[in-house]
Amino acid sequence: MKDTIVDLDGVHKFYGDFEALRGISLEVKSGQIFGYLGPNGSGKTTTIKLMLGLIKPSSGNVNVLGGDPFIDDLKAMDVRRNIGSMLEFDGIYERLTGLQNLIFWAELYGMKRQKATEQAKVIINSLKLSEWADVQVVKYSYGMRKRLTFARALVSDPEFIVLDEPTVGVDPESRYVMRNMIENLAAQGKTILFSSHDLEEVQKICSHIAILSKGELIFNGPLKGAINQLGRTKIFIHFESPGDANFLAKSLREMDYEVKIEGPLLSFYPEHDLDISNLTKGKILDTWKVDASLEEVYLKLVTDDEVDA
Amino acid sequence: MNPQMKGLILKEVKEVYGRKDYLLTMIINTVVYLGAGYIFAVASPTGVLQNLFMEFSFIVIPSFAMLIVGFPFIQEKFGDEKLIRRFEALLTTPISLKTVWTGKMASIFLLSYPVAIFVIVLLLFAWAVVKGMNPIFILSVPVWVMTLFIVPLLPMIYAGLSSWFILRFNHPQLMQVLQLVGIGISILIFLSSGRIIRSIATGHIVNWPIVAYSTIGVIGSIALIIFLISKLNKEKITT
Numbered sequence: 001m002k003d004t005i006v007d008l009d010g011v012h013k014f015y016g017d018f019e020a021l022r023g024i025s026l027e028v029k030s031g032q033i034f035g036y037l038g039p040n041g042s043g044k045t046t047t048i049k050l051m052l053g054l055i056k057p058s059s060g061n062v063n064v065l066g067g068d069p070f071i072d073d074l075k076a077m078d079v080r081r082n083i084g085s086m087l088e089f090d091g092i093y094e095r096l097t098g099l100q101n102l103i104f105w106a107e108l109y110g111m112k113r114q115k116a117t118e119q120a121k122v123i124i125n126s127l128k129l130s131e132w133a134d135v136q137v138v139k140y141s142y143g144m145r146k147r148l149t150f151a152r153a154l155v156s157d158p159e160f161i162v163l164d165e166p167t168v169g170v171d172p173e174s175r176y177v178m179r180n181m182i183e184n185l186a187a188q189g190k191t192i193l194f195s196s197h198d199l200e201e202v203q204k205i206c207s208h209i210a211i212l213s214k215g216e217l218i219f220n221g222p223l224k225g226a227i228n229q230l231g232r233t234k235i236f237i238h239f240e241s242p243g244d245a246n247f248l249a250k251s252l253r254e255m256d257y258e259v260k261i262e263g264p265l266l267s268f269y270p271e272h273d274l275d276i277s278n279l280t281k282g283k284i285l286d287t288w289k290v291d292a293s294l295e296e297v298y299l300k301l302v303t304d305d306e307v308d309a
Numbered sequence: 310m311n312p313q314m315k316g317l318i319l320k321e322v323k324e325v326y327g328r329k330d331y332l333l334t335m336i337i338n339t340v341v342y343l344g345a346g347y348i349f350a351v352a353s354p355t356g357v358l359q360n361l362f363m364e365f366s367f368i369v370i371p372s373f374a375m376l377i378v379g380f381p382f383i384q385e386k387f388g389d390e391k392l393i394r395r396f397e398a399l400l401t402t403p404i405s406l407k408t409v410w411t412g413k414m415a416s417i418f419l420l421s422y423p424v425a426i427f428v429i430v431l432l433l434f435a436w437a438v439v440k441g442m443n444p445i446f447i448l449s450v451p452v453w454v455m456t457l458f459i460v461p462l463l464p465m466i467y468a469g470l471s472s473w474f475i476l477r478f479n480h481p482q483l484m485q486v487l488q489l490v491g492i493g494i495s496i497l498i499f500l501s502s503g504r505i506i507r508s509i510a511t512g513h514i515v516n517w518p519i520v521a522y523s524t525i526g527v528i529g530s531i532a533l534i535i536f537l538i539s540k541l542n543k544e545k546i547t548t
Contacts, residue, residue: 015548049397049547049548052401053400053401054397054400054401054543054544054547054548055544055547055548056544072405072406072407072543077403077404077405078403080401080402080403081403083401085398085401087397087398087401089393089394089395089397089398090398091393091394091395091396091397091398091399093320093324095324095328096320096323096324100320100323104316104317104320105402107312107313107315107316108313108316108317108399108402108403108404109402109403110312110313110403112312113316
């Protein structure tokens, strides 16, 4: 098995005069669940299309599973045979049944009819769609259709799986089923690129993340590292009256803390152990702590990048 | 055959067979072309000209039917699929754009060629009922070669060129323009072919030299289409 699954080296991509990617260099290692994040228009889909061989870079190198997936030669076909993908536009055939869709897709990856059928049945069962296997896709709910598209990405048993917004608009049950499946796949040694705006989901399942903004990578590394390094625990204090919250806010601001007040609710980021008992007056109704989250890290990085620009 | 290509063709055909709109098309075709056969047979004069009328009806009408039936398939399998970005999903798999194109073209042929055969059967029936004649024995071998194998490739050449235009360019009304061009060319051929062909052929519309020239023309056109398709940049289709 190759250690590096995706290797992008100084990749630029232009659409006319617009530079969608500005010298991206990125590695995805085998067995990682890699979260690929960024605001709309940041270049995520362009990067995914490069990895899937749908477009070629204007300059720089794209290497996936040891080869260039773009050119339609035998080597590129070998590369693409080991990539499964779930794109924003699913391309599912609505007049065929779910099972027929999966068999067709498995055949496109070179499987014989019998093996394709067996494989399709296994996948459709594991995604809890077996009762709907022989129903035309046009009758599926949105969540079921998403699960089917996910199943299609897996039906060829690929080494590298690219998921573009897999959980958007999906009901909690489908989301749970898909998350479990992704975790099982990672446990089997598959590599998964998970592009999403659903940061909670990314935080739950990804081991590494890269954040893209305006065509440039602004973070690339382990998820835990990002949260530990850039995330901050937040303290919330609920006073009985807004005046009491303002009183503490004034003291904290004098100590250079970043404080936010919404009525009687005050929140701030404590940088070290801080005893506030001698800074407060009035009755405190409740206090609680919120651990650092990916959402906070993401917003900080993306906002800082926008300010710098 | 390449199993991927086989899977692609089967899927494309399976998607259409048994569909209500396809069955309706077949019923409408039956009525329209049975009527056309009847009119041709009734209106035909006697003698040598009657045979020319018969040849003309067998050479032109089945392929025209194939062309008309083929329009929605070209729209569906190339125009619509490009619009809903299904090509993007297909081209992530280990198959080339050329394979996808060939599979779709083969499926259009498999869906529309039976219509041409069906219309030929209807024409045989019309000539037998109206005039008591059996065209199987009256028409010459070159006419049958032309009717069964060469002229049905003309709608396929049209489909091939249309598919190239659809894949190469982005214009919302492109398919409508292509349909008008296709129908216009068909009418021009229909109106002018009798005079042109009669000046080349002697006694019949089609003889072996006409078959030979037509075959060369068809092979040349197919080669041109394959060249154009092989030069397509898949990035134009997926962005």
